[in-house]
Amino acid sequence: MQTSIVIADDHPLMLRGLTDFLTSKGYNILGSAEDGKNAYNLIVKLKPKIAILDIRMPYKTGLEIAEEVQKHNLPTKVILITFDKEEEIYDKALEFGVYGYILKEFAIEEIETCISHVENNKPYFSEEIANYLKHNSNKRPKELELLTKSELKIVTLISDSKTSQEIANELSISPRTVDKHRSNILSKLNLDNKPTSLFIWSTINKSFL
Structure with a gap:
């Protein structure tokens, strides 16, 4: 339908x-x-x-x-x-x-x-x-320093529009582990738990990942 x-x-x-x-x-x-x-x-x-x-x-x-x-x-x-x-x-x-x-x-x-x-x-x-938002915020976000290597990898894949399942397949981990990483990332970046928040944040800051 x-x-x-x-x-x-x-x-x-x-x-x-x-x-x-x-x-x-x-x-x-x-x-x-x-x-x-x-x-x-x-x-x-x-x-x-x-x-x-x-x-x-x-x-x-x-x-x-x-x-x-x-x-x-x-x-x-x-x-x-x-x-x-x-x-x-x-x-x-x-x-x-x-x-x-x-x-x-x-x-x-x-x-x-x-x-x-x-x-x-x-x-x-x-x-x-x-692109407009990127040009207007050319400073690397300090919060990125709080993320581990695995978390950075996940944020990068999120910025490529990958779902939790696709990220899990790519990194050979379970979707549950991806979701656990996601919630750690959200709290480190001080973002709320909406599906859109992390995607938009990661896209705007893609050049720094």
């Missing part, structure tokens, strides 16, 4: 473009909205697998919706589309467990890749955003 999706954007052309494009690709579009309030109501009512949300919308922003989804433990995974590359907004997206973060100018090109990542519980975000 194709993934169920709700789409929200306050630009009617963008909304229609994305809706038509994804419908033509066979996705199950449950509903669409032009403001954050209606978008959130649709998510609560229809419980889509994925919500594709513009960050800046009237009544509720995409970030505020992501925060509500997380707070109320709703099963929907949030993908944000945005023109914003600000680190602060990006950090908030990370904090609210956002699964995808793509730039509007690449939305149509990247949305299918993004959805397929999210369907497999893998976060996805535009390379442009990662």
